Amino acid sequence: MIFESHLRHFSPFKHIFFPEPAETMARKFFVGGNWKMNGDFASVDGIVAFLNQSADNSNVDVVVAPPAPYLAYAKANLKAGVLVAAQNCYKTAKGAFTGEISPAMIKDLGLEWVILGHSERRHVFGESDALIAEKTVHALESGIKVIFCIGEKLEEREAGHTKDVNFRQLQAIVDKGVSWENIVIAYEPVWAIGTGKTASPEQAQEVHEWVRAFLKEKVSPAVADATRIIYGGSVTADNAAELGKKPDIDGFLVGGASLKPDFVKIINARS
Numbered sequence: 001m002i003f004e005s006h007l008r009h010f011s012p013f014k015h016i017f018f019p020e021p022a023e024t025m026a027r028k029f030f031v032g033g034n035w036k037m038n039g040d041f042a043s044v045d046g047i048v049a050f051l052n053q054s055a056d057n058s059n060v061d062v063v064v065a066p067p068a069p070y071l072a073y074a075k076a077n078l079k080a081g082v083l084v085a086a087q088n089c090y091k092t093a094k095g096a097f098t099g100e101i102s103p104a105m106i107k108d109l110g111l112e113w114v115i116l117g118h119s120e121r122r123h124v125f126g127e128s129d130a131l132i133a134e135k136t137v138h139a140l141e142s143g144i145k146v147i148f149c150i151g152e153k154l155e156e157r158e159a160g161h162t163k164d165v166n167f168r169q170l171q172a173i174v175d176k177g178v179s180w181e182n183i184v185i186a187y188e189p190v191w192a193i194g195t196g197k198t199a200s201p202e203q204a205q206e207v208h209e210w211v212r213a214f215l216k217e218k219v220s221p222a223v224a225d226a227t228r229i230i231y232g233g234s235v236t237a238d239n240a241a242e243l244g245k246k247p248d249i250d251g252f253l254v255g256g257a258s259l260k261p262d263f264v265k266i267i268n269a270r271s
């Protein structure tokens with residue numbers, strides 16, 4: 001996959017062999033639920049019950065991310081339309097890395113997705129852009145799709161660095177020549193996560209538009225057009241519909257509200 005990406009960008013014949021699609025592609029809405037380090041068997045049963053009882057919605061990709069000990073249990077009990085993601089993984093398949101899980105293990109559980117670069121991994125556990133990029137490359141090469149999180153801290157926004165920070169975080173994987181068809185970008189301003197301070201639809205749309213323009217310039221117009229950019233940060237059933245009306249917001253990554261039955265309203269926010 002890296003080979004094709006390089007050919008597309010570096011071949012002098014790229015427009016002959018890899019023409020860019022002329023038409024704009026419709027992006028399927030994507031709603032992720034990140035349970036973070038919350039839950040036990042009883043609460044997982046409760047979440048599974050409201051998800052399984054929800055009406056099927058073929059217009060939305062729904063992916064929930066339980067803590068690692070509950071991945072297999074959630075997968076075994078959720079209906080087919082709700083996929084399961086791991087919240088993190090390491091950059092190699094196996095080895096002496098106490099406490100880590102690998103994409104190979106995620107795949108072995110029959111799962112397809114992992115969240116990487118979440119702000120809590122970046123800022124609580126000190127993961128660097130470089131490490132997150134290595135993890136992303138390894139996950140993709142292992143056949144696992146990636147919800148790749150980016151986002152600025154409050155002080156970075158107030159200092160006028162929002163664009164620089166988000167572009168720097170993205171550049172780390174652009175530099176690796178990743179193939180973008182199995183990546184969803186989650187823009188999650190750190191100041192909005194778990195704070196109840198949602199970015200306004202206009203604030204979120206502004207950054208999503210920047211991110212799409214960045215992809216157009218640094219990768220290709222086709223990738224910019226096709227890649228889903230979802231928003232995370234205090235999304236609730238009350239604010240999801242307005243956020244979801246913005247043209248560059250292709251879904252949500254939901255934390256706290258994904259633990260409650262109203263998560264189903266967020267899944268259906270654009271229906």
Ligand SMILES: O=C[C@H](O)COP(=O)(O)O
Nearest residue numbers: 034193194233234255256
């Ligand atoms: O991954 C999800 C985000 O960190 C958002 O969390 P939140 O909805 O609790 O603010």
